[in-house]
Amino acid sequence: MNSNNALKVGILGFGGLGQAATRVLSPKQEMLWVAAADLKGYAYCETGLDPDTAIATYHQQGSIGYVEPYGTLSNHSIQELLENATVDGYFLALPNLPNTFMADVARQFIASGWKGVLVDALKRTSAVEQLLQLQDELKAAGITYMTGCGATPGLLTAAAAIAAQSYTEIHSVKITFGVGIANWEAYRATIREDIAHLPGFDVEKARAMTDAEVEAFLDKTNGILTLENMEHADDIMLELAGICSRDRVTVGGIVDTRNPKKPLSTNVKVTGRTFEGKISTHTFTLGDETSMAANVCGPAFGYLKAGISLHRRGIYGLLTATEVMPQFVK
Template identity: 75%
Template sequence: MTIKVGILGFGGLGQAAAKILNQKQEMTWVAVADKNGFAYAPQGLDLKTTIAAYQNQDSVGHLEPFGLLSTESIAELIATAQDVDGYFLALPNLPNTFMASVAQQFIEAGWQGVLVDAIKRTSAVEQLVELTTDLTNCGITYMTGCGATPGLLTAAASIAAQSFAEVHSMEIEFGVGIANWAAYRATIREDIAHMPGYDVETARAMSDAEVEALLEQTNGILSLKDMEHADDILLERLGICSRDRVTVGGIVDTRNPKKPISTTMKLTGRTFEGKISTHTFTLGDETSMAANVCGPAFGYLKAGLSLHQRGISGLFTSAEVMPLFVK
């Protein structure tokens, strides 16, 4: 059976997700929405023409004959695309309540299926936790924190923790390289929101010119420390360690596709013999942010569908369910 997949959000991350789906046999990309419209093709959307409609006319709603312009694109897509098995929410969580509000739209629509996000902030995941009962009751299997961090690296930490009787610390240091910040505007704004003197609202309100001025001051480099990253709540929920033992930071180069540093996860703990040791998980420098976010997201979507088909709904995280490889 082919899994029918939708993508919400069609900026840099959404377009990368579509390119990944284009190479998969087990999943077919049939639905997409941006802020100005949506497109739905039951037999599958064409990658080239859909991206062209977005880039040249500012919305997938211009895609003939499958698109429709709409100011309520998500709600209308949910109502139109009845056979979608799962959605990847490749959306910026700006404002910080946005992802929970999207989940609420699916709940109110009575939709049933799998939702996957690559959310970052702890406080945003906490809002989704509050929706757990509603998600369970309406038959939605929601997989949260399923990108790179949280996501791939959190899952690695969850596995690494099994060697220890007590986990002392989990540290993530990531490196991201992109050739041009404009390809990932929303992601970069979310990163800026973690910088001293900024928050979600100030970053969201920044014009492109203001973002460019900031990047000019920093030579295109964003240095991020002690970020509010949901890896902490994901590990705490499983009893692996308290959130204050989790630290996340990194360097984003917005002018160079080469990673400024390697991305690593280090988990330190005490074994049952009383030895202190550290497991280190390092991502290959050649893997892009998009590969390390979208790949796991679809792996978790497939895992979520496996749960959903067995009648299991509610909220799950990348640290408690193994992703399934999508062929």
């Protein structure tokens, strides 16, 4: 597929995940990165943006809006990008802080009259529930919205949905993740979202923390975040898919914010009873060398490709990672 036929992709949010997404896209022939927006501006070039220039500009000047000559500074960056850019689909690499933010962004797309595919890597069950309330509006707007399409929820939830097929009854789905990052500041929003899951914290409290306060908190924990029984949308996604009730799904893990080596191997264990009455467990383990960014952005674009093929067949509305197989982006 030459670049003229390549799917044109936009990225909303240009923190650690958004920047990693441009690196994932750069070798792809089937997708072309043409648009991005952050809080202070946006950039659009229909023949493709350069990741190196964009990331360097963002680090030096604090916004993709400074990218010459394709950037525009704006306090309404998403709105203006939608009006000016021709894009097949967007990866919403946005921090879901506050917890209503992604649903608000979806409403913005609906109101704008834009038609196409949206993919997110949302984590919280309550955030996905808000999107479920927008199902009919998304459908009427001609938007195919794929939610929970990162690593967890996403890759691991989809693996659980496949693993469940061996059983007549699912007893438990246990997702355990290990994340290693050399420097928390590369993933500020992600780390704040993780802190929000800890006892004594919530989304608003974590959102209000200054970088210095996050730094001080991580000093107290030696840079380690231990997360248990998280409010993670894997539960509602597996319930919606009819695999098991959400109370049988647990998600937790360890995040090391000072060491790129994973503190433990990310895996999903699906335990159930077969038709012969045997109790067994399937385990799917991710390679330790794959980064959080690889396991989030790769699936997100696979689901984006799948979403575009559905959109072209007139299938609109809200879908989750457990309902559709991602398509590999060459």
